Amino acid sequence: MIWIAVVLVVLTLGAALAVLLLNNLLAATAAASVVSLGVALMCVMLRAPDVAMTEAVVGAGLSGLILALTLRRLGLVGLGIGQRGEKS
Amino acid sequence: MNESIGVVMFVGAIGLALIGIAGMVLAGNLFRMVLALAIAEAGANLLLLLAGYRWDAVAPILTASTVGQPMVDPVPQAMVLTAIVIGVGVQALALSLVIRIKQRYGTLEMAVARRCMQHELDAAAGVEPSRSREQPAGKRPLAAPLAAGADGGGHD
Amino acid sequence: MRSLASLLFVGGLGFLLLVIGGTLPLGQPPMLVGQDIQQAAADQVGTANFVTAVVLAFRGLDTLGELAILFAAATAGGLVLGNTGSRARPAAGFILRSGCDLLFPLLLVVGLYIVMHGHLTPGGGFQGGVILAAAFFLPLLARPQESLDHRWMSLIEGLSGAAFIGLGILALYQGQAFLTPLFDRGVVGELVSGGSLPLLYLAVGLKVGAELASLLSRLAHDDEVTS
Numbered sequence: 001m002i003w004i005a006v007v008l009v010v011l012t013l014g015a016a017l018a019v020l021l022l023n024n025l026l027a028a029t030a031a032a033s034v035v036s037l038g039v040a041l042m043c044v045m046l047r048a049p050d051v052a053m054t055e056a057v058v059g060a061g062l063s064g065l066i067l068a069l070t071l072r073r074l075g076l077v078g079l080g081i082g083q084r085g086e087k088s
Numbered sequence: 089m090n091e092s093i094g095v096v097m098f099v100g101a102i103g104l105a106l107i108g109i110a111g112m113v114l115a116g117n118l119f120r121m122v123l124a125l126a127i128a129e130a131g132a133n134l135l136l137l138l139a140g141y142r143w144d145a146v147a148p149i150l151t152a153s154t155v156g157q158p159m160v161d162p163v164p165q166a167m168v169l170t171a172i173v174i175g176v177g178v179q180a181l182a183l184s185l186v187i188r189i190k191q192r193y194g195t196l197e198m199a200v201a202r203r204c205m206q207h208e209l210d211a212a213a214g215v216e217p218s219r220s221r222e223q224p225a226g227k228r229p230l231a232a233p234l235a236a237g238a239d240g241g242g243h244d
Numbered sequence: 245m246r247s248l249a250s251l252l253f254v255g256g257l258g259f260l261l262l263v264i265g266g267t268l269p270l271g272q273p274p275m276l277v278g279q280d281i282q283q284a285a286a287d288q289v290g291t292a293n294f295v296t297a298v299v300l301a302f303r304g305l306d307t308l309g310e311l312a313i314l315f316a317a318a319t320a321g322g323l324v325l326g327n328t329g330s331r332a333r334p335a336a337g338f339i340l341r342s343g344c345d346l347l348f349p350l351l352l353v354v355g356l357y358i359v360m361h362g363h364l365t366p367g368g369g370f371q372g373g374v375i376l377a378a379a380f381f382l383p384l385l386a387r388p389q390e391s392l393d394h395r396w397m398s399l400i401e402g403l404s405g406a407a408f409i410g411l412g413i414l415a416l417y418q419g420q421a422f423l424t425p426l427f428d429r430g431v432v433g434e435l436v437s438g439g440s441l442p443l444l445y446l447a448v449g450l451k452v453g454a455e456l457a458s459l460l461s462r463l464a465h466d467d468e469v470t471s
Contacts, residue, residue, distance in 0.1 A: 009103075035104070039133070045097070049149070
């Protein structure tokens with residue numbers, strides 16, 4: 001049982017690092033949704049199904065949605081690397 | 089073996105909170121700062137949840153199979169529900185402000201936006217912009233401050 | 245230099261938190277209030293989900309504060325974003341349109357189910373409300389030339405918020421404290437149980453759904469920033 005917890009924590013921390021290190025902002029938004037999904041699965045392991053459902057719906061669903069809509073509105077949506085040479 | 093799940097989750101939650109805080113301090117782009125805020129909030133909520141975890145307990149739902157068993161503390165879970173919803177509200181407001189900053193100054197990098205804002209403030213106040221970080225703005229020599237009782241007659 | 249100082253700060257904070265965590269009783273919390281709540285929730289409140297009992301019955305005032313904060317954040321976000329523009333977006337393709345048309349009733353049913361069964365299974369007003377908001381946002385993706393009717397959304401949001409506070413004042417009128425659960429408690433585990441708690445969660449779900457749907461519509465529908 002503990003190996004599932006270790007794998008989950010490593011996955012979530014890796015996705016969190018990817019949010020900070022990725023150049024493409026759309027990919028960073030997707031990584032933030034992965035972080036929320038990992039936290040929701042950790043909540044299931046900690047015997048909290050209400051919190052897991054809230055974190056999955058709100059963190060991965062609604063938060064990712066408003067981040068992506070903001071990206072579309074800012075004009076930074078693209079599949080290339082390094083949007084217009086902006087720093088990370 | 090089940091007791092150390094709490095320790096693993098604790099290390100993970102602290103790691104998430106620290107990555108979020110480091111991201112907020114080190115980000116040059118405003119959008120990445122909002123992303124790091126989301127990560128830090130997730131880590132902090134997980135830390136709250138760990139305060140009520142018992143390794144041999146079940147989820148706090150009363151069904152036929154959980155009637156007599158010890159349960160996890162439901163009070164931190166209720167608080168974390170509130171905290172998650174408030175977090176998404178704060179993120180929505182932060183993203184609205186990011187959109188307005190981009191509309192006004194044309195850039196999302198913090199250093200450039202801050203310099204533009206400072207120039208606008210200096211121009212609106214009518215002073216010359218400051219030449220370095222340590223010196224105040226204004227023409228040299230600076231005007232002397234008003235005497236203590238010079239305009240005391242017009243106030244209550 | 246700034247990066248070095250920031251990393252040192254973060255490292256020191258991590259060390260401090262780990263040392264504090266080593267002294268906490270992880271895994272055996274004292275549970276001073278939780279124990280009483282577990283024994284009293286089934287009899288006093290009548291719900292099978294103890295987290296719902298804590299959120300609505302024991303700490304109902306915190307939920308009211310949360311609704312106020314969400315209202316303030318959504319209103320302020322809408323104010324900051326400004327008036328709606330009139331940018332013509334290209335029409336969505338066949339797959340997106342068909343997918344959204346298929347998903348819309350499913351999301352409505354799932355959202356309402358989660359809201360109404362919040363006192364029996366994990367779920368409740370906030371989770372179901374967010375799913376309802378997503379359900380009302382999907383047609384905007386499929387048909388970009390239409391827009392959400394903000395007057396209906398404001399009406400639903402205002403009426404459900406007023407219903408939540410009205411139920412609380414009804415408890416005051418009957419001589420008890422604000423937001424005490426009313427009506428007959430019923431049998432634990434049935435759909436019609438827990439007194440006024442399903443009604444409170446219905447009000448919360450509709451309010452959160454309407455608020456977030458109008459915020460999403462405002463975010464998605466305005467002029468793209470050209471820089």
